[in-house]
Amino acid sequence: KQEVTQIPAALSVPEGENLVLNCSFTDSAIYNLQWFRQDPGKGLTSLLLIQSSQREQTSGRLNASLDKSSGRSTLYIAASQPGDSATYLCAATSGGSNYKLTFGKGTLLTVNP
Amino acid sequence: NAGVTQTPKFQVLKTGQSMTLQCAQDMNHEYMSWYRQDPGMGLRLIHYSVGAGITDQGEVPNGYNVSRSTTEDFPLRLLSAAPSQTSVYFCATRNHKTGYNEQFFGPGTRLTVL
Numbered sequence: 001k002q003e004v005t006q007i008p009a010a011l012s013v014p015e016g017e018n019l020v021l022n023c024s025f026t027d028s029a030i031y032n033l034q035w036f037r038q039d040p041g042k043g044l045t046s047l048l049l050i051q052s053s054q055r056e057q058t059s060g061r062l063n064a065s066l067d068k069s070s071g072r073s074t075l076y077i078a079a080s081q082p083g084d085s086a087t088y089l090c091a092a093t094s095g096g097s098n099y100k101l102t103f104g105k106g107t108l109l110t111v112n113p
Numbered sequence: 114n115a116g117v118t119q120t121p122k123f124q125v126l127k128t129g130q131s132m133t134l135q136c137a138q139d140m141n142h143e144y145m146s147w148y149r150q151d152p153g154m155g156l157r158l159i160h161y162s163v164g165a166g167i168t169d170q171g172e173v174p175n176g177y178n179v180s181r182s183t184t185e186d187f188p189l190r191l192l193s194a195a196p197s198q199t200s201v202y203f204c205a206t207r208n209h210k211t212g213y214n215e216q217f218f219g220p221g222t223r224l225t226v227l
Contacts, residue, residue, distance in 0.1 A: 032214055043203060044218040089156070093214055100171075101146075101205075101216060105155040 002027045002094050006104035013080055014112050021075040021107045023090035028068045031093040035064050035075050038087045038106070047088075048075070080111045115139050117219035119204050125225045126194045134189040134222050136204030142217075144207040145187040149173065149200040150221075156203065162187055194226045 003026045013019050023033070032051045036044040048057045048064040050073065056065040063076040073090055087106040094100050120135045138145065146161035148171075158171030162181040176198060178190040191198060204219040 034216060036218075043220040044205075046215055046217065049215045091156075091216070093216075100158065100161075103156040105153070 002092055002102040004090060004092050004102050004104040006090060006107050008107060010108040012110040012112060015080060015082060017080050018078050019080055021088050023073040023104055025071050025092045027094060028071050029094065030068065033066055033073050034091050036089040036091065038089060044089065082111045082113050085109055085111050117204055117206055117217055119219040119222050121222060123223050125227065127227050128195060130194050131192050132194065134202055136187045136219060137185050138206045139185065140206060140208065141184060142206040142208045143184065146205050147179065147189045148203045148205060150203060151200050196226045198224065199226045200224060
């Protein structure tokens with residue numbers, strides 16, 4: 001059974017700092033890994049999706065990497081801003097016919113002005 | 114293009130009442146699913162469907178029913194609500210036929226069962 005873990009559970013940084021959020025998964029036979037952002041009381045917004053054959057994806061100040069062999073993914077946020085404050089979730093899609101998505105519990109990021 | 118829509122946004126039920134959470138999508142995605150999100154538990158898959166007429170159970174299906182008569186709609190039914198079903202419910206879709214498999218979520222329904 002796939003298990004996804006995100007560490008730390010919460011992170012507080014000053015504005016302008018570069019930061020890394022971590023995601024680990026137990027079953028390396030994943031189809032892809034997706035990073036989401038969730039604002040309080042809101043739904044999930046997809047940030048980046050990395051296919052199993054890829055090593056990284058970039059969108060603006062965000063860069064996500066994937067290392068299947070070690071069961072790890074990281075989300076790098078450059079030059080953080082107060083507007084980046086949110087909960088960040090990673091989710092692994094397992095292979096097979098039903099493509100189940102297994103979520104981590106998220107990292108609550110606070111960027112202080 | 115509305116994406117994934119969910120109704121209602123908020124709902125309060127009494128124990129034993131029934132209701133249907135609605136989910137609709139206009140992206141022509143075959144795959145649709147329902148999750149619940151609880152503090153400390155993360156998101157857990159309730160039911161999913163890979164196309165009209167095909168549904169299957171996820172991780173926490175007990176107390177919920179689904180059906181999929183069209184590509185666009187995937188309602189979630191609570192037959193007899195219990196306080197343990199107090200949660201935030203998210204519907205999600207995915208176009209798995211493209212091979213890209215990016216998942217899109219609706220805004221959620223916040224359900225309280227008294």
